[in-house]
Amino acid sequence: MHSAPFRLVVTGGGTGGHTYPALTAVRTLQARLAGEGRALDVLWIGTTDGLEARVAPAEGIAFTTVATGKIRRSKNPIKMASPANVKDMARVPLGVLQARRAIDRFQPDVVLATGGYVAVPAGLAARMCHRPLVLHEQTVRLGLANRKLASAAARICVSSESTLPLLSDSARAVVTGNPVRPEVLSGQADRAVQALGLWGFDRSLPTVYVTGGAQGSQQINELVGEVLPWLLQRANVIHQCGPANEAALRARAAGLPAELAARYHLAGFVSGELPDVLALADVVVSRSGAGTLAELTALGKPAVFVPLASSAGNEQVHNARHLEQAGAAVALTGEVTAAQLRTAVGPLLADVRLRWGMAERARAYGRPDAADRLVDEILSAAAGRPVTAGTGRCGESSVPR
DSSP states (O other), X not given: OOOOOEEEEEXXXXXXXXXXXXXXXXXXXXXXXXXTTOOEEEEEEEOSSSTHHHHHHHTTOEXXXXXXXXXXXXSSHHHHXXXXXXXHHTTHHHHHHHHHHHHHHHOOSEEEEOXXXXXXXXXXXXXXXXXOEEEEEOSSSOOHHHHHHGGGOSEEEESOGXXXXXXXXXXXXXXXXXXOOGGGGGOOHHHHHHHHTXXXXXXXXXXEEEEOOTTOOHHHHHHHHHHHHHHHTTOEEEEEOOGGGHHHHHHHHTTSOHHHHTTEEEESOOXXXXXXXXXXXXXXXXXXXXXXXXXXHHHTOOEEEOOOTTSGGGHHHHHHHHHHHTTSOEEOOSSOOHHHHHHHHHHHHHOHHHHHHHHHHHHHHOOTTHHHHHHHHHHHHHHTOOOBOSXXXXXXXXXXX
């Protein structure tokens, strides 16, 4: 006789930083249960215009939407009470009601919330329906949604030990790390050369991977463009610039000497080849979102971060500085100049031992098994077991409630 399926509600999204950790957790839980002969039923509660609205159905996950409101943050309390904020906040009770109906019908064993505005109504509904709520936080500091839900959670799963002292109640907190897609960890450098046709690369030189995310980064593109001839004298470069920026950068690169041009690969978007590109890269220049940090530390990649200054709660700056303080990355914040980029990247390209040292310190922060750890906590919460100790690695010890 087969056991009843495990039923999981997932809520969170808006961006890849909230969506992909949830998706990786779902895949990992599904594989774990399949090994035990059990099925997994999942319902994703999201928004109509968030990334999750495309990702969940594409993965065959049942998907429903609820009303939610975006809070436009400001240090000025008068601006916080703006008509737009008031209007959006008025939508939250409707979202809670809709989420409560969905959870009541679905009867989940656990609700997993990974952040984003939609997590608030669904998380509050989980408490009303007496369903165990597991929060996952990707950044060092708890995001706004998770701060609002922390008191209702059975588990608060965080990505860094540095988060624990920031919590008012860490008894329910456990360090799991931020789930990394398993395919990212299985890249092969030679496959990147084959797939992208990098025949002009000089493999005796280090390779730099430059990325500003799927849409690219105008700031990073301009900085790299200014130092490109200097950079190509010292390294091969794979530059993922964003589809909208490709034509202008290609025109700029057309003036490069043939020898340098052969070491420059420009792409609007890097998709399926990403794991292999990361395997080939000796240094990464990128933004410092939580997903990027999780991948680069799991792989042990030296990085020069140019944080997105307008990220929610300034989280990218905090992420970058957190690793820089540990000697695991370089953070370039504020009005970054081309000279600063040269100063940051130059020593890493010139000294392999410096790269190795930074790689080891980055790897010390990496948690390639984060998805398994998060699944441990989901199953534990469903069983009503005590939370794993927040200090130390997941599974080493546990504390009573």
